[in-house]
Amino acid sequence: xxxxxxxxxxxxxxxxxxxxxxxxxxxxxxxxxxxxxxxxxxxxxxxxxxxxxxxxxxxxxxxxxxxxxxxxxxxxxxxxxxxxxxxxxxxxxxxxxxxxxxxxxxxxxxxxxxx
Amino acid sequence: xxxxxxxxxxxxxxxxxxxxxxxxxxxxxxxxxxxxxxxxxxxxxxxxxxxxxxxxxxxxxxxxxxxxxxxxxxxxxxxxxxxxxxxxxxxxxxxxxxxxxxxxxxxxxxxxxx
Numbered sequence: 411x412x413x414x415x416x417x418x419x420x421x422x423x424x425x426x427x428x429x430x431x432x433x434x435x436x437x438x439x440x441x442x443x444x445x446x447x448x449x450x451x452x453x454x455x456x457x458x459x460x461x462x463x464x465x466x467x468x469x470x471x472x473x474x475x476x477x478x479x480x481x482x483x484x485x486x487x488x489x490x491x492x493x494x495x496x497x498x499x500x501x502x503x504x505x506x507x508x509x510x511x512x513x514x515x516x517x518x519x520x521x522x523x524x525x
Numbered sequence: 526x527x528x529x530x531x532x533x534x535x536x537x538x539x540x541x542x543x544x545x546x547x548x549x550x551x552x553x554x555x556x557x558x559x560x561x562x563x564x565x566x567x568x569x570x571x572x573x574x575x576x577x578x579x580x581x582x583x584x585x586x587x588x589x590x591x592x593x594x595x596x597x598x599x600x601x602x603x604x605x606x607x608x609x610x611x612x613x614x615x616x617x618x619x620x621x622x623x624x625x626x627x628x629x630x631x632x633x634x635x636x637x638x639x
Contacts, residue, residue: 414567442626453529453616453630454568498567502626512558512581513628515567 413437416499416516425525429486433499433516436480440501440514443475445484448496448518457497458484489523496520527551529631531617537637538607546602546634550619558620558628559592559602563613571615574600607638 416433423429431445442461446454458473460466466473472485482501486493499516530549538544550557556575560568570584574594585591589607594600604611614635618628 416567444626451632453618453632454628455630456627459626500568512570512573513568513626517567 411436412517413514414499414501414516417519418517420520420522422522422524423489425489425491425523427489427523429484429489429493429521429523431484431486431497431499431519431521433482434480435482435501437503438477438480439503440480441504442502443473443482444500444513445471445473446498446500446515448498450495454498486521489521491523491525494521494523529617529619529629531615531631531634533634534632535635535637537639539639540609541606543603543605544607544636546604546615546636548600548602548617548631550598550600550617551621551629552598554619554621554629555597556620556622557594557600558618559600560616560618561586561613562616562633568616571602604636607636609638612636612638 414433414435445458447457448454458471460473460475463475463477470487474483496518498518500513502513529551532547558573559571561571562568572592573581589605592602614633616630616633618630620628
């Protein structure tokens with residue numbers, strides 16, 4: 411079983427829809443959570459970062475963490491065709507010094523927002 | 526400023542050949558990571574460099590894989606005697622320090638082993 415599970419999709423939604431992307435994890439030692447966005451043929455870029463349970467909002471994006479359920483979500487409001495990309499969740503344990511801040515990634519969910 | 530660059534962007538090789546992939550991190554970034562991304566899979570950690578410390582090679586899948594980082598800047602990932610299962614996108618990332626969670630990724634090298 412993978413440490414981090416993520417539905418690969420693809421997830422297809424109409425423009426303007428609210429999108430919900432999710433990851434589950436098995437290791438309760440994970441304390442820091444990130445969402446990366448990866449456009450086709452590009453490297454991932456950091457979108458959201460959080461380290462506590464609850465919600466964090468940034469514009470149209472909201473990251474939600476539920477450590478008790480080992481479940482994280484990314485919500486996108488008023489989705490746009492430019493949001494079409496693969497979204498990867500990532501997480502790490504605190505004090506992980508043997509490999510810097512080595513991140514454990516989910517497999518990514520491919521999102522398509524149709525005009 | 527310039528981001529992380531990688532070359533070549535695409536590499537097609539024959540099974541059994543050796544390949545070298547190059548990464549130029551952001552200037553001044555001390556930490557550098559290599560990942561492998563197979564089709565539909567997440568990023569698999571390969572190796573980590575931090576300053577002049579010995580690299581963490583714990584993610585390298587076999588002894589056919591090796592990496593160097595010269596002068597604390599440019600890094601080269603070498604795959605010897607390539608196999609078809611080595612086909613993947615190889616991504617490089619750098620961070621300003623070892624304590625940063627914001628990894629800046631390059632566009633990757635797409636390796637195809639025939």
